[in-house]
Amino acid sequence: MRLSYRHGERLHEVEVSPLGEGRYTVAIDGVELHLTVRKNGETLELGDHHGVVRVWVTADRDRRFVTAPGFGDVRLDRIDPRSLGRGARGDLPSDLASPMPGRVVKVLAAPGDEVKQGQTLLVVEAMKTELAILAPRDGRVARVAAAPGTMCEAGKPLVELEES
Amino acid sequence: MKPLARVLIANRGEIACRVIAACRELGLRSVAVYSDADAEALHVRLADEAVAIGPSEPARSYLAIDRLLGAAEKTGCDALHPGYGFRAESADLAAACAERGVVFVGPTAAAIRTMGDKRAARALAREAEVPVVPGYEGGIEGAGRAAAAIGWPVLVKAALGGGGKGMRRVDDAHGLDEALAAAARIARSSFGDASVYLERYLEDARHIEVQVLGDGRGGAVHVHERECSLQRRHQKVIEEAPAPALDPALRDRMCAAAARLAARVSYRSAGTCEFLLAPDRQFYFLEMNTRIQVEHPVTELTAGIDLVKAQFRIAAGEPLPAQESIAPRGHAIEARLTAEDPVRGFLPQAGPILRFDVPNLPGIRLDSGFARGDTVPADYDSLLAKVIAWGADRAEALGRLRIALDGTIVHGPGTNLELLRFLVRHPRVIAGELTTQLLEAELLPSFLARAAGPVPPVLLAAAAIAETLGGAGAAAAAEGATGGGSDADRVDPFHRLGRFRIGGA
Numbered sequence: 001m002r003l004s005y006r007h008g009e010r011l012h013e014v015e016v017s018p019l020g021e022g023r024y025t026v027a028i029d030g031v032e033l034h035l036t037v038r039k040n041g042e043t044l045e046l047g048d049h050h051g052v053v054r055v056w057v058t059a060d061r062d063r064r065f066v067t068a069p070g071f072g073d074v075r076l077d078r079i080d081p082r083s084l085g086r087g088a089r090g091d092l093p094s095d096l097a098s099p100m101p102g103r104v105v106k107v108l109a110a111p112g113d114e115v116k117q118g119q120t121l122l123v124v125e126a127m128k129t130e131l132a133i134l135a136p137r138d139g140r141v142a143r144v145a146a147a148p149g150t151m152c153e154a155g156k157p158l159v160e161l162e163e164s
Numbered sequence: 165m166k167p168l169a170r171v172l173i174a175n176r177g178e179i180a181c182r183v184i185a186a187c188r189e190l191g192l193r194s195v196a197v198y199s200d201a202d203a204e205a206l207h208v209r210l211a212d213e214a215v216a217i218g219p220s221e222p223a224r225s226y227l228a229i230d231r232l233l234g235a236a237e238k239t240g241c242d243a244l245h246p247g248y249g250f251r252a253e254s255a256d257l258a259a260a261c262a263e264r265g266v267v268f269v270g271p272t273a274a275a276i277r278t279m280g281d282k283r284a285a286r287a288l289a290r291e292a293e294v295p296v297v298p299g300y301e302g303g304i305e306g307a308g309r310a311a312a313a314i315g316w317p318v319l320v321k322a323a324l325g326g327g328g329k330g331m332r333r334v335d336d337a338h339g340l341d342e343a344l345a346a347a348a349r350i351a352r353s354s355f356g357d358a359s360v361y362l363e364r365y366l367e368d369a370r371h372i373e374v375q376v377l378g379d380g381r382g383g384a385v386h387v388h389e390r391e392c393s394l395q396r397r398h399q400k401v402i403e404e405a406p407a408p409a410l411d412p413a414l415r416d417r418m419c420a421a422a423a424r425l426a427a428r429v430s431y432r433s434a435g436t437c438e439f440l441l442a443p444d445r446q447f448y449f450l451e452m453n454t455r456i457q458v459e460h461p462v463t464e465l466t467a468g469i470d471l472v473k474a475q476f477r478i479a480a481g482e483p484l485p486a487q488e489s490i491a492p493r494g495h496a497i498e499a500r501l502t503a504e505d506p507v508r509g510f511l512p513q514a515g516p517i518l519r520f521d522v523p524n525l526p527g528i529r530l531d532s533g534f535a536r537g538d539t540v541p542a543d544y545d546s547l548l549a550k551v552i553a554w555g556a557d558r559a560e561a562l563g564r565l566r567i568a569l570d571g572t573i574v575h576g577p578g579t580n581l582e583l584l585r586f587l588v589r590h591p592r593v594i595a596g597e598l599t600t601q602l603l604e605a606e607l608l609p610s611f612l613a614r615a616a617g618p619v620p621p622v623l624l625a626a627a628a629i630a631e632t633l634g635g636a637g638a639a640a641a642a643e644g645a646t647g648g649g650s651d652a653d654r655v656d657p658f659h660r661l662g663r664f665r666i667g668g669a
Contacts, residue, residue, distance in 0.1 A: 074620070
């Protein structure tokens, strides 16, 4: 089974080959690990000739949370390999979205406004932190999908810019 | 004074849960309040009763004095515990409680007002022969000359501020006028008063604070000190007791100074005098926090005194413990687990907590405001829980905290857990060589450099293997209620696969 994960800016290719009786070969970006795997309650125990480590994995839609004591945590996004082409062309979450869920406190742009790169379009607040959403380039505001006082989700675009 | 019976807890999160626990022990009925965002929050589930007080915006719920007192009246509460943050240091809330015959479990309105004005607090400290940071409280005209006399750099602070808000460092006469104007602007908008004052900026100082208890009649005891030098933007990250920097003589002098100051204002309830300790071992009073502090558990674990219960006992008119009876033992260290992503500029995180486990180990205490399945709202501060370790000495406490943090699992909102794990194994932290600038100037940059490194292969392998284990894949691994700790053949969770081990101490 071939899988792709995104961690921050990086992509990782993982190929899992079950060999039976709980033995696996896992190739990570081409480097092979030979592991034994056992499910123990809600954890996985991964072993090699050095010993065994217990790992907690949680899935939420495409997101994976993985923790192993001694190795720390990681959050990964599982990527559908077919979408990779698109991702590579820069079709990543819009920079006109709030990176955090929060409350829109100020809307400083209206449809039709000509804006300059770096200009503040919106201010979002979460947990006492105010974050300005800036125009990533010069352009004209096509649509504003936020009003002061409303809640916003992470990653959902709040403003649409068009070429001016 | 008649004994208390029913307490309104005017707060949320871990401190509300902590106060509810104290109420339960004392046989007091607890009444929680909640905003729309917190209708299903842990503090609401734990309390005996709960009252909705408004929308999620703090100004219309947790900060609204009339709504808090309305809830107290409606449920027949005879006392109100403010926790920390929100209205905990509001003289207006204390006064409103007094007017309506509700016991405020904290200081008097007069003490809050006096200590809330940092210039008045400094004046009082001088009267009580407690050293203050050299500073200037006069008019703007004289500020330039005063700053030169104090010595650069100086800090411009808001008179009614606190906790570092609106504070500005100025390195020379050049930037002073502008800094004074900017600080005054922030002071007016944040604290409703534009007054500012100057203090010398102390380089390489340590933050040491002393816990006090006062009876409101001029009696006060200290419950020894804590060190909270590991801070980011004046927000404490790791705190401990006792302070590694103090020898017994210096400890006695600082603790006695704090108790003197508390007695001087006839302080009632639990409070904290904050000091800076300079590298030349001179100490200076900074400000007094007139509330229970986030980091109170490290004092509780070492001193063996339940400070929240002590607040209730004092509120009911009981006498203070004798100073001689307070004899701390061992060492305690607290780590604040917050829903912030250090890698992305400590961006606040919110959302459902899919998994939340802190190992149950000897010497570990967990003060949490959330449980698995709860949602962290975006409306409030980012503190999720505090993991506190006690040990016979500092090395044992730190070792226990390290193991507890390694085994802590929070899946869902991003947290500072990896930073905490990094801090408790950093040589400077292990050596106890701390300053208030250390975290931001040195430790954070090296943490961020390490965080940018590769993902440990074992974590990628586990994610991928989980997908292959049946239709539910990784989701199957997420189900189930506990960490599965009772298996007879349980594998040591801290046993490491040497081969996957990545760099870092």
